[in-house]
Each structure stands twice: as C-alpha cells, then as structure tokens.
Amino acid sequence: MEGIQAFTYCRIDEATRSAPSVISEGCVGLRLIAKGIQVYKIDATDYSCRGGDLVVIPPGVSCSTGSHPLYKHSYYHLSVSMNDEEPLLGLDGENARPLRAWLRSLQGGRYSSDGVLNDMMKDALRYFSSADSREKQRGRGELLRILLSLEDILENGLPEQMPNVEIAYRYINENITEEFSLSYLAKLSKCSVPYFKEQFASHYGVTPLYYILWRKIAHAKLMIVMEERSVAEIASTLNFATPAYFSSVFKKYTSRTPSEYKRLVERELNKQRHVSD
Numbered sequence: 001m002e003g004i005q006a007f008t009y010c011r012i013d014e015a016t017r018s019a020p021s022v023i024s025e026g027c028v029g030l031r032l033i034a035k036g037i038q039v040y041k042i043d044a045t046d047y048s049c050r051g052g053d054l055v056v057i058p059p060g061v062s063c064s065t066g067s068h069p070l071y072k073h074s075y076y077h078l079s080v081s082m083n084d085e086e087p088l089l090g091l092d093g094e095n096a097r098p099l100r101a102w103l104r105s106l107q108g109g110r111y112s113s114d115g116v117l118n119d120m121m122k123d124a125l126r127y128f129s130s131a132d133s134r135e136k137q138r139g140r141g142e143l144l145r146i147l148l149s150l151e152d153i154l155e156n157g158l159p160e161q162m163p164n165v166e167i168a169y170r171y172i173n174e175n176i177t178e179e180f181s182l183s184y185l186a187k188l189s190k191c192s193v194p195y196f197k198e199q200f201a202s203h204y205g206v207t208p209l210y211y212i213l214w215r216k217i218a219h220a221k222l223m224i225v226m227e228e229r230s231v232a233e234i235a236s237t238l239n240f241a242t243p244a245y246f247s248s249v250f251k252k253y254t255s256r257t258p259s260e261y262k263r264l265v266e267r268e269l270n271k272q273r274h275v276s277d
Helices: 095-104 116-128 133-155 164-172 184-186 193-204 206-225 230-235 243-254 258-276
Strands: 004-012 028-044 045-050 054-056 061-065 073-081 109-113
Touching: 004 028, 004 116, 028 116, 045 054, 045 109, 045 243, 054 095, 061 258, 073 133, 095 193, 116 133, 116 258, 164 184, 164 206, 184 193, 193 206, 193 230, 206 243, 206 258, 230 243, 230 258, 243 258
Parallel strands: none
Antiparallel strands: 004 073, 028 045, 028 054, 028 061, 028 073, 054 109
C-alpha cells in the first residue's frame, strides 16, 4: 500500500513475557490501544496506556514493554513511511510532504484520542479485509482521513468531560492497599453497580475488577523489589483472600510467580552490579 509499511490489528488474550525492543527505521509508528491496559517503553520512558490512547513511535526510536509483560489488551498498528519521494495513500510525494512533516514533529509517547479514532481504525481494517477492490479503495481513503484528522484529534480536540467513575479511578490508585468493594466504588461515583461497571469499562477499556487487580499486582512488584516481605505478607497487605490466590493472580498478570519474578529481578541487579564493578 502506498506509503504504508504495515497496518495490523493484534489482540493479546492473556499476559505473556515482555516484548523485545523494536526500532522502525524510516517510519512513524502509530499504535492505537483499542481495549485494555499496556505499559510501553518509548526510547527510555515508560508510558501507561489504556483504551483510546495513541502511542507514537518516531523513526529510529525503540519501542518495547520494558520490564512489563504484555498485558491483556488489543491494538491497531500503523507504520507510515517517511520517504518524501514516495506516494502516500493516493497523494504524490510533493502533496504528502506537509503531512509527513507534521507526523515527524510528533514526540514519541502517549497521546489521548477519542472514540472516533477507534471507530475509524476499525472501519479501515474492515474495508481492507474485504476481497472487493472497491472496499479496499475505501480502506485507503479511510486511512488517509485518519492521518489528516490526527492533528485535530490530538491537539485541538475538546477536553473530555470527567465522568463520575473518575472519582473511583482516583480512589483505587490512591488506596490500593485498602479493602473496598465494587458497591463502595459505585457509591463514590453516585451510580448503581451495573452502571458503574459499564461506565468504567467504557472509559478505561477494562472492567473495574481487572484494573484493581492490575494495580495490586503493580504494587506487589514494587514490594517484592523494595521490601523483604514473604508472599503471605504481601497477599495480606493487598487484601487477597489467600497467598495461593495472590500467586495465581500475579502469574496471570505477569506470566511469572512472585518467586520467579523476585529471582528475575535479583539476576538483573546482579548483572548491573557486575557491570558497574
């Protein structure tokens, strides 16, 4: 496809080992998180991304998940060639230069977009998956519309209206070691439990329970690294019913048991000490 080196959709159904670093030479990578949560390391900075966020990967810049595994999530990935002599989705090289110049000006990292961009990516992929040549042509036009719309979506879009579930989201982040229920979070958000679950998933791309457990495991990883605590102590601090349940959830989100994760961190620290010596 003219000026497009890759356009794919990927879905991760369960946590797996961290993704290695990838560098796209001569392309700007645009990765739209459709659903779920993922931490991406762009160059040397970690970005925590959720459904609706756009990750920009400049040419020659590394992208990986860093020390984080691939969490359960899905995304669209678009690689746009920065060769100014090459046509781009029907535009000749000269007419495509201003668009490419703007894409080059984007700093690598996470940008907030809206539901419109997700719908546009979904439509474009559907058109390209068709065997009908006219549908494929529509897909090319939809991708061009996405690129031409990005500046307004990322820089000039209207601010999001803060939903009631934002209160619960902040409470979870600030009180992750406390014991709280979905009914309590729904009460904070001034809505029923079913509506709270629906709105939370709609806004953040994951269910509230998934997010709570994800935050608990992220905190557990810090405790494993920074504190000399047993699995039972960490499970109790984070209000898991049993150490066995904590370990099973930890493995689901990291693809390792707490003990395996601790050994991995210790090996990495030993390597760093060896290098520094």
